[in-house]
Amino acid sequence: MAPLDVTSMSPSETRTQARYEAAADEMPPLYRNRVKVYPKAVMGRFRLAKWTVLTLCLSAYYLAPWLRWDRGPGQPDQALLIDMSARRAYFFWIEIWPQEVYYLTGLLILGAVGLFLATSLFGRVWCGYTCPQTVWTDLFMWVERLIEGDRNARIKLDRQPWSVDKAWRKTLKHGLWVLIALATGGAWAMYFNDAPTLVRDLLRFQATSSQVFFIGLFTFTTYLLAGWAREQVCTFMCPWPRFQAAMLDKHSLVVTYESWRGEPRGKHRKAEDAARLGDCVDCGQCHQVCPTGIDIRDGLQLECIGCALCIDACNGVMKKVGLPPNLISYDTTANIAARAAGAKPVYHFVRPRTIVYAALLAVVALAMLLGLGLRATVEINVLRDRNPLYVTLSDGSIRNGYTIKILNKAREERVFALALNGLDGASMQVVGQENAAGAPKLSVRPDQVGTFRVFLRAPRDATAEESHPITFALTEQGSGETARHGSTFVRPGR
Amino acid sequence: MPTKIEKDDVTGQQTTGHEWDGVKELNTPMPTWWIYTFYATIVWAIGYAVVYPSVPWFTGHTKGTSGYVAREDVTRQIAEARGAQAQWRDQIAKASLEDIAKNPDLMAFAVAGGKAAFADNCAPCHGSGGAGAKGYPNLNDDDWIWGGKLADIMTTLRHGIRDQDTKTRVSEMPRFGADGMLPRAQIDDVAEYVLSLGNRSTNAAAAERGKPLYTDNCVACHGDKGQGNAELGAPKLNDQIWLYGGDKTSIVHSIYFARAGVMPAWTGRLDEVTLKQLTLYVHSLGGGK
Numbered sequence: 001m002a003p004l005d006v007t008s009m010s011p012s013e014t015r016t017q018a019r020y021e022a023a024a025d026e027m028p029p030l031y032r033n034r035v036k037v038y039p040k041a042v043m044g045r046f047r048l049a050k051w052t053v054l055t056l057c058l059s060a061y062y063l064a065p066w067l068r069w070d071r072g073p074g075q076p077d078q079a080l081l082i083d084m085s086a087r088r089a090y091f092f093w094i095e096i097w098p099q100e101v102y103y104l105t106g107l108l109i110l111g112a113v114g115l116f117l118a119t120s121l122f123g124r125v126w127c128g129y130t131c132p133q134t135v136w137t138d139l140f141m142w143v144e145r146l147i148e149g150d151r152n153a154r155i156k157l158d159r160q161p162w163s164v165d166k167a168w169r170k171t172l173k174h175g176l177w178v179l180i181a182l183a184t185g186g187a188w189a190m191y192f193n194d195a196p197t198l199v200r201d202l203l204r205f206q207a208t209s210s211q212v213f214f215i216g217l218f219t220f221t222t223y224l225l226a227g228w229a230r231e232q233v234c235t236f237m238c239p240w241p242r243f244q245a246a247m248l249d250k251h252s253l254v255v256t257y258e259s260w261r262g263e264p265r266g267k268h269r270k271a272e273d274a275a276r277l278g279d280c281v282d283c284g285q286c287h288q289v290c291p292t293g294i295d296i297r298d299g300l301q302l303e304c305i306g307c308a309l310c311i312d313a314c315n316g317v318m319k320k321v322g323l324p325p326n327l328i329s330y331d332t333t334a335n336i337a338a339r340a341a342g343a344k345p346v347y348h349f350v351r352p353r354t355i356v357y358a359a360l361l362a363v364v365a366l367a368m369l370l371g372l373g374l375r376a377t378v379e380i381n382v383l384r385d386r387n388p389l390y391v392t393l394s395d396g397s398i399r400n401g402y403t404i405k406i407l408n409k410a411r412e413e414r415v416f417a418l419a420l421n422g423l424d425g426a427s428m429q430v431v432g433q434e435n436a437a438g439a440p441k442l443s444v445r446p447d448q449v450g451t452f453r454v455f456l457r458a459p460r461d462a463t464a465e466e467s468h469p470i471t472f473a474l475t476e477q478g479s480g481e482t483a484r485h486g487s488t489f490v491r492p493g494r
Numbered sequence: 495m496p497t498k499i500e501k502d503d504v505t506g507q508q509t510t511g512h513e514w515d516g517v518k519e520l521n522t523p524m525p526t527w528w529i530y531t532f533y534a535t536i537v538w539a540i541g542y543a544v545v546y547p548s549v550p551w552f553t554g555h556t557k558g559t560s561g562y563v564a565r566e567d568v569t570r571q572i573a574e575a576r577g578a579q580a581q582w583r584d585q586i587a588k589a590s591l592e593d594i595a596k597n598p599d600l601m602a603f604a605v606a607g608g609k610a611a612f613a614d615n616c617a618p619c620h621g622s623g624g625a626g627a628k629g630y631p632n633l634n635d636d637d638w639i640w641g642g643k644l645a646d647i648m649t650t651l652r653h654g655i656r657d658q659d660t661k662t663r664v665s666e667m668p669r670f671g672a673d674g675m676l677p678r679a680q681i682d683d684v685a686e687y688v689l690s691l692g693n694r695s696t697n698a699a700a701a702e703r704g705k706p707l708y709t710d711n712c713v714a715c716h717g718d719k720g721q722g723n724a725e726l727g728a729p730k731l732n733d734q735i736w737l738y739g740g741d742k743t744s745i746v747h748s749i750y751f752a753r754a755g756v757m758p759a760w761t762g763r764l765d766e767v768t769l770k771q772l773t774l775y776v777h778s779l780g781g782g783k
Binding site for chain 2: 029030031032033034232236385386387388391392393394395396399401431432453455
């Protein structure tokens, strides 16, 4: 190939070419070693709030599977249980069948809209306080601090060569992490298995391989994500920081630095510095306590999980140096601008955005409650035969076949009367009940699906159209509860 | 040479040097461990290719050090499934057809197995739903040429119709036209009379002429009212179901050339349990007597 003839290039082509050559020579690195974060311990309002939330969340997570709920003999007595093999989910008095998995969809929608609402009001409170990644990372960091000491001690320990002291501290830390992770993975499995039985099976080495696998999987992920990956989960793995900005506006409360007050930052060494500089004494505490290792003074950024620990740290410093608190605070960008201009801050919690989110939340919650309240304990499904669509009998009449499935969600055996609506002159026959008189009675075992074959037979001219709509109606014999399902009766074209 | 790395004006971040129509890609470095994870997957793939069968070649493929063969897995799984079915199949082998039909659980197993066997063996002629086609009877309806009781169906399945089997079901309708037994005009009259048996005649005079001919030639097998005879495999002529078509042309054709459908005998090809399952399945389609 001939060398590039630079002289025949247009000026813009020459520039592009030069840039490519420059890029090839000075390619910036596409990968960078992680800078390990050593968050410093901090005390204050928000740290206390975080400890409280952590305690509540973890207690609920570890203890909930042990709650008992009596459902009668032969039924699981665990309040919260997802029984995969029996295809049932139990939530206290509610029992969910696989067909009703839309309740899960509803819960997910509630979760998403709730997250939108909370974010538009208070920024990333979910990330900062309740996200499992944050909660377990916090717990792991607490263990780490207990064994290896605070920030400076940990940095020192990591830099020094291996010694007996370093070895036992590291071993103990990882040992405790694995224990916590094991409890976490074990608790996860308890939501899918009877908790006391599972523990007993585990102690006797009788647990199934799938139980061991899932406990192992969640032990491993907990250890890896809370012990090693930490803030990288938020910055590289989690999609939420990428689009949470869409929920925020200038009236959302976010953890933020009051730059109008703090700048220009600098150490207050002499008395006259206080007049020359802003309130920020540039001590770096906000940066040192940050679990994601960022500087909040750079403004709202993707890595900030809104945990507010920098507020606690800064307020502590402000108190010591005798300056007013809340140089870093929960504030809105609109208020920061207002304060900078000397105006009074105004809070707009009720905005079109929050109204829409709250309304959505209410509607979905109401729909779910309504759905749950009006939930039937019987359901009917009708599958019409498609092969053949119809059968011509020797007397010329037409027979259609249907498979009827009755879902008996009650805990006792029930009998349902089956009736046909919308086809005069038709006779109905349930396979296996050929000799029974009157309307067919279908008996379904407790908590089971009953399957029945039904034949409808009608004269060839009984219906005006080739495909005629019909309805099967079920009536429970005790309570009178009904369920209906539409289908069609098909005959050949004339 | 220019050595300065380009920085984005807005963010102050480095760019990767890639540009599309003026849009430049910012360089946001990934953590280094990320690329090591990627390398680890490559190492895993190489290990996998060594351990498991993988690389295709003209004469086959590499076998892998583990000796894993997917087909052996399938064979084992089928054997396991057979083993799990054994107790049901034993029960079916011992019980009579009527007793199986009375036991809902056993019947459900038999019908499910019959359905599978039907799809493998019977569907080519009778259709996947047993709806049949011209010349191949519909097994859903209530019209049975050789009888629709459980025992009748079982016999038909075992020995077939007009098969080599010594006990096969055989009957032969004469070729009235082709062998010169009746002239064409009389065949037309008989056909008209046959139509009248199902109240479908449009020519009373022709039907009247056909009646004595029917009595002389057809009654022996098809009956005086066209009610048929399952013993002889003589179809009903007074109903609405016509295997080879119920219009006059088709009936004339049937009388002129006769019809003789065949079905293979399945003894020896299918085991006794499968034959029982097939019988119960066909009987359950809705037409069983």
